[in-house]
Amino acid sequence: MSYVNSRVRKKDAMSLVTGKPVYTGDLIPQNTLVVKLLRSPHANAFIEEINTAAALKVPGVAAIFTYQDVPTSRFTTAGQTYPEASPYDRLILDKHLRCAGDPVAIIAAETEAAALKAMNLIKVKYDVREPLLDFTKAKDNPILVHPEEDFKALCPVGADNRRNLCSTDVFEVGKVEEALSTCDVVLTRTYHTKANNQAMMETFRTYSYLDEYGRLSLVSSTQVPFHVRRILSNALEIPKSQIRVVKPRIGGGFGAKQSAVSEVYPAFVTLKTGRPAAIVYTREESMTNGSPRHEMQMTVRIGANKDGVIKAIDLYALSNAGAYGDHGPTTIGLVGHKSLSLYGGVEAARFACDVVYTNTMNGGAYRGYGATQGIYAVETAVNEMAAALHMDPCAIREKNMVLEGQVMRTYYNETCNSCTLDKCMAKAKEMMNWQEKFPAKVLENGHIRSVGVAMAMQGSGISGVDIASVEIRLNDDGFYTLLVGCTDMGTGCDTILAQMAADCLDCDIDRIAVRGVDTDQSPYDTGSYASSTTYVTGMAVVKTCEKLREKILEAGAKLLDIPVEDTEFDGKRVFCPGKDKEVSLSQIGYASFEGHNRCISASESHSSPVSPPPFMVGMVEIDLDPETGKVEIVDYAAAVDCGTVINRNLATVQTEGGIVQGIGMALFENIQYDKFGRMMNNSFLQYKIPTRLDAGKIRVEFESSYEPTGPFGAKSIGELVINTPAPAITNAIYNATGLYFRELPIRPEDIALGLLHKDEN
Amino acid sequence: MQITVTINGKKYTEDVAPDLVLLDFLRAHGCYSVKRGCETSNCGLCTVHLNGKPVLSCSVLAVRADGKSVTTLEGLQKEAEEFGGFLADEGGEQCGFCSPGFIMNVLAMVRELENPSEQEIQEYLAGNLCRCTGYQSQLRAIQKYLAWKQEGTK
Amino acid sequence: MFTVQQYVKVSSLEEAYTLNQKKSSAVLGGGCWMKMGKRRIGTLIDLSGLGLDTxxxxxxxxxxxxxxxxxxxxxxxxxxxxxxxxxxxxxxxxxxxxxxxxxxxxxxxxxxxxxxxxxxxxxxxxxxxxxxxxxxxxxxxxxxxxxxxxxxxxxxxxKTSRKAVYESFRNTETDIPVLTCAASSLNGDLRLVIGGRPMRALTVDGLALTKSMETIVEKAQSLPFGSNMRASAQYRRHLAGVLVKRAVLRLREVE
Structure with missing residues (x-):
């Protein structure tokens, strides 16, 4: 093996750093209609009248569509395997507007200026209703977000639109109440996380056209091209056979683009007008009507004995789906499964949840996908328990953490086949010099230096659901084409999969050409989400390479005219050991393109019955100014078990990037609505993601286990890494101040005023 | 209104709308490296050099560039490849959408500051947002690039 | 983004003044803030030909x-x-x-x-x-x-013999400030300026630099403060005390 576990440059790196036009917005053809959406100023309203006559007269306006013009089949924009767990609860345009920014009309014009001018001339009379904005009061509230009769849930997720319920669930292992009643200490704590925006640098964007066969073709910045094909088919009421989706380079996704946020609008325009159409979301639209993390309120009841043995955890989570149920029923599951399972030895655990509709922006998939919220709550509760027991928060974890070989009862009874969480803890302590730094010390300038800790896990793909197929072709001259259906969104999966293929085929990575996704040409893949690509698609690559090697051997043996059992393949040639007989791969390639031979290609698909968790420990050192309440990240130590590291650079950068997003969630990113339900933090001016001055120093080390079901022993990494900052920083702030803050973000104001009140008491 | 602007060494004389921003003018002239990431002058994706200084092309009107010289990454391909190579070797480009603006500002910094300290680097580049990398790999790339440049000038 | 009917790069201040008398006119600065608005501007006045950039x-x-x-x-x-x-x-x-x-x-x-x-x-x-x-x-x-x-x-x-220092506080390093504070002294007289209250900056004059910190802080905190999405009035009042104290200590050092 030569490429796996090394630092390979991304295959597309040089075209990206030299600014080549490779993104959706760079590829829009001339004379494409500009699509803009008139959006609702109200969070809950019905359109009484809508008049587009004046707007249509604006020179350059090609078409304007309202709810009267669109198909009436409800669908979901969540990119998930069919049948989707997310309810079919939306229309392209609806008479009922369920959140501020819901689209009222689609405007298509020759220029942006014309479209904007027309937008101002559309006259709408709204029947404005009281919005339901408080998600803690949503269940059984008389204000119904989805009063419609044709609301439809394809899966039994407990959806009930008459109760504002998007889904509901409960599971229990052991007997929680019984176990809690025997504990020395029981804590009950409630935590609140906000709807963080992915804030990928490239906003949502799509263009569409009718191709030379008259089929609807889309080029879109999406993580889920194949799901988009189905979503469009549902929304537009046209057969899937009439739709093609192409994914160029993507300017970041982080889950945002696991929903078809922008695709339906230009597609509808193209279908109606026959003309190419493009929509490029503004940053404001991406902020107000994207697909952010679900806001949640979580109550943890945790019980432990004085010796620090955690006996039971009871977790209830309330999730705000917002106006539509995209990813609502599925994100919530991870809140429980991926937090409780960190603690392998508990006697009993329970998870119950409700996902409710409100008149705020709908949620979606954001890196971590519920695990982030659940881990924040449970890890903070464990830290609070450690404090209550006067224990080092590392020590309580060392006593209770999940270990390799354990059956994870709260994780579908999967056996934990690869886990170095214990080693990660030891490594992180060493990196941070925890023993010396815990809990805090006061500096000469009055600032407090303190440390905090948290553990995390995630999955690797969705067990029994995700499926990836790969095709590899041998070409003349002996180079390969690797066709994949997973979506590189900057993460580097095209390169990672080529690394694996190069090692499997014993060749130089430059001999493998990778092609990204075109639903007409790429093999099927559910898409890049749920931390699936390295693990699931990677395994498909391994399997495909095995098959391809067999075929190469067969072809070589035939050319050499010897039995295939006597041949070997070393990547460059097929030969017969000990004999002077060989044929080069190049010759095999050329021969395969000759009439009397066969073209050589292999295609395998892979699906995993398990979703082995990657693990990590995150430790933060902060500098806290008790007068202003400002927290600065001094140092962040991450020890990660993602199984075998495929690309050390990319895994490191994934970790660093995930941690900084987590820092933003913990300290800055604070979606706020006004009393009408309009988002106030709708720009980068108001929604502050970390700059490099806010990020601090981050150090990453790998403590690799070997996952037997993964390619080369690999598990996932992409999502895991966002999960530790919120609980670790919360813990560090406690260690500095003696105060637990249970709502994110923890603002300087909360800390400064908290300390002031603490002094007063 | 008619303006004459030099883009990457080539002179263009054209009529432009008075409210056209330089960003859109540049993209209309094939400079697709120049990206828009926000509407509030916060992200740095649209950074270009105007008479040698890094500016936000989303905030400068095209009419203001009249008589001036604009450089985009298309005009600095050699430097882009040099520094970009260091970035690529760290995996620090990731999605790459912020890379052109970021690299333009790095190149401006290298011209403006001599031997910048880590703090100076971070402050100079604070206006370049990146959501993928967490910035660490970018810093490593810059430091290696600066060391390489120093080596070259010795 | 704003829209503009007509752009004039003026050749004199008088011209700028005359053009700007119309309500629909606007003077262009750097454009960074103006572009965030959706103003419909009749005449956009550009001063950049007047040598005012020095x-x-x-x-x-x-x-x-x-x-x-x-x-x-x-x-x-x-x-x-x-x-x-x-x-x-x-x-x-x-x-x-x-x-x-x-x-x-x-x-x-x-x-x-x-x-x-x-x-x-x-x-x-x-x-x-x-x-x-x-x-x-x-x-x-x-x-x-x-x-x-x-x-x-x-x-x-x-140029006077005034000494001055500047402090600000922001929730993130490059955010709009939650509070700004400048302190200066001339001949022993202290001047405090507090901005981001979040209303316009106010000046406090008439205190001696040697006055007790308590008095100075109290004076600063007696200004009106308000709340917005970045912080509450209560926190701003608290911060005013912190920043003023820091500024005055720095000022006493340089004096």
């Missing part, structure tokens, strides 16, 4: 043109020699270098935003502004006037 030093003052960028003030060695690090401190947290290469002194001062670092700092110095119509008036007077149709041409910063 910082000139005379015997008794610095004359800063309205088109001087924030970055120019940040990096000007003469300003640093005369006023310490304040000119750099006031702008270093404003978005980034590229933003500061665009945004202008004139645009910043004209806007008189409550959160303006620039206004806060300059109010602590001895400044006049030169307007195309009204002529030279004290900055404090300009700061207190509502928006009118005059055109800001220059800022004159007088």
């Amino acid at each position: 910082i000139e030093e005379t015997e008794d003052s610095f004359i800063l043109g309205a088109m001087v960028t924030l970055r120019q003030m940040e990096t000007d060695a003469r300003l640093k020699t005369t006023f310490g690090s304040g000119f750099a401190d006031m702008v270093r947290h404003i978005v980034g270098v590229q933003f500061r290469n665009c945004a202008t002194l004139g645009g910043s001062l004209y806007s008189r935003f409550g959160f303006s670092d620039i206004l806060t700092w300059l109010l602590a110095l001895d400044c006049d502004v030169e307007l195309a119509g009204a002529g030279i008036i004290p900055l404090a007077q300009y700061a207190a006037t509502p928006y009118d149709r005059d055109v800001l041409a220059r800022v004159i910063v007088h």
Whole structure:
């Protein structure tokens, strides 16, 4: 093996750093209609009248569509395997507007200026209703977000639109109440996380056209091209056979683009007008009507004995789906499964949840996908328990953490086949010099230096659901084409999969050409989400390479005219050991393109019955100014078990990037609505993601286990890494101040005023 | 209104709308490296050099560039490849959408500051947002690039 | 984004003043803030042909043109020699270098935003502004006037023996400030300027630098403070105490 576990440059790196036009917005053809959406100023309203006559007269306006013009089949924009767990609860345009920014009309014009001018001339009379904005009061509230009769849930997720319920669930292992009643200490704590925006640098964007066969073709910045094909088919009421989706380079996704946020609008325009159409979301639209993390309120009841043995955890989570149920029923599951399972030895655990509709922006998939919220709550509760027991928060974890070989009862009874969480803890302590730094010390300038800790896990793909197929072709001259259906969104999966293929085929990575996704040409893949690509698609690559090697051997043996059992393949040639007989791969390639031979290609698909968790420990050192309440990240130590590291650079950068997003969630990113339900933090001016001055120093080390079901022993990494900052920083702030803050973000104001009140008491 | 602007060494004389921003003018002239990431002058994706200084092309009107010289990454391909190579070797480009603006500002910094300290680097580049990398790999790339440049000038 | 009917690069201040008398007219600064609005501008007036982009030093003052960028003030060695690090401190947290290469002194001062670092700092110095119509008036007077149709041409910063320091607090490093605070002293008299309350900056004069910190802090905290999405009035009042204390301690050191 030569490429796996090394630092390979991304295959597309040089075209990206030299600014080549490779993104959706760079590829829009001339004379494409500009699509803009008139959006609702109200969070809950019905359109009484809508008049587009004046707007249509604006020179350059090609078409304007309202709810009267669109198909009436409800669908979901969540990119998930069919049948989707997310309810079919939306229309392209609806008479009922369920959140501020819901689209009222689609405007298509020759220029942006014309479209904007027309937008101002559309006259709408709204029947404005009281919005339901408080998600803690949503269940059984008389204000119904989805009063419609044709609301439809394809899966039994407990959806009930008459109760504002998007889904509901409960599971229990052991007997929680019984176990809690025997504990020395029981804590009950409630935590609140906000709807963080992915804030990928490239906003949502799509263009569409009718191709030379008259089929609807889309080029879109999406993580889920194949799901988009189905979503469009549902929304537009046209057969899937009439739709093609192409994914160029993507300017970041982080889950945002696991929903078809922008695709339906230009597609509808193209279908109606026959003309190419493009929509490029503004940053404001991406902020107000994207697909952010679900806001949640979580109550943890945790019980432990004085010796620090955690006996039971009871977790209830309330999730705000917002106006539509995209990813609502599925994100919530991870809140429980991926937090409780960190603690392998508990006697009993329970998870119950409700996902409710409100008149705020709908949620979606954001890196971590519920695990982030659940881990924040449970890890903070464990830290609070450690404090209550006067224990080092590392020590309580060392006593209770999940270990390799354990059956994870709260994780579908999967056996934990690869886990170095214990080693990660030891490594992180060493990196941070925890023993010396815990809990805090006061500096000469009055600032407090303190440390905090948290553990995390995630999955690797969705067990029994995700499926990836790969095709590899041998070409003349002996180079390969690797066709994949997973979506590189900057993460580097095209390169990672080529690394694996190069090692499997014993060749130089430059001999493998990778092609990204075109639903007409790429093999099927559910898409890049749920931390699936390295693990699931990677395994498909391994399997495909095995098959391809067999075929190469067969072809070589035939050319050499010897039995295939006597041949070997070393990547460059097929030969017969000990004999002077060989044929080069190049010759095999050329021969395969000759009439009397066969073209050589292999295609395998892979699906995993398990979703082995990657693990990590995150430790933060902060500098806290008790007068202003400002927290600065001094140092962040991450020890990660993602199984075998495929690309050390990319895994490191994934970790660093995930941690900084987590820092933003913990300290800055604070979606706020006004009393009408309009988002106030709708720009980068108001929604502050970390700059490099806010990020601090981050150090990453790998403590690799070997996952037997993964390619080369690999598990996932992409999502895991966002999960530790919120609980670790919360813990560090406690260690500095003696105060637990249970709502994110923890603002300087909360800390400064908290300390002031603490002094007063 | 008619303006004459030099883009990457080539002179263009054209009529432009008075409210056209330089960003859109540049993209209309094939400079697709120049990206828009926000509407509030916060992200740095649209950074270009105007008479040698890094500016936000989303905030400068095209009419203001009249008589001036604009450089985009298309005009600095050699430097882009040099520094970009260091970035690529760290995996620090990731999605790459912020890379052109970021690299333009790095190149401006290298011209403006001599031997910048880590703090100076971070402050100079604070206006370049990146959501993928967490910035660490970018810093490593810059430091290696600066060391390489120093080596070259010795 | 705003729209513009007509763009005029004026050849004199008088021309700018005349054009700006129309309500639909606007003077273009750096464009960074203006572009966030959706104003429909009839005539956009550009002063960039008037040579107002320089910082000139005379015997008794610095004359800063309205088109001087924030970055120019940040990096000007003469300003640093005369006023310490304040000119750099006031702008270093404003978005980034590229933003500061665009945004202008004139645009910043004209806007008189409550959160303006620039206004806060300059109010602590001895400044006049030169307007195309009204002529030279004290900055404090300009700061207190509502928006009118005059055109800001220059800022004159007088050289006195005044010492000044600048402090601000932001939730993130390059965010709009939660609170700004400049403190200066001339002949033992302390001046405090507090901005980002979040309303426009206010000046407190008439305290001696030697007054007890308690009194000084109390005075600062007695100003009116308000709440917005960045912070509450209560926190701002608390922060005013913190920043004023820090500024005064620094000031006592340099005095």
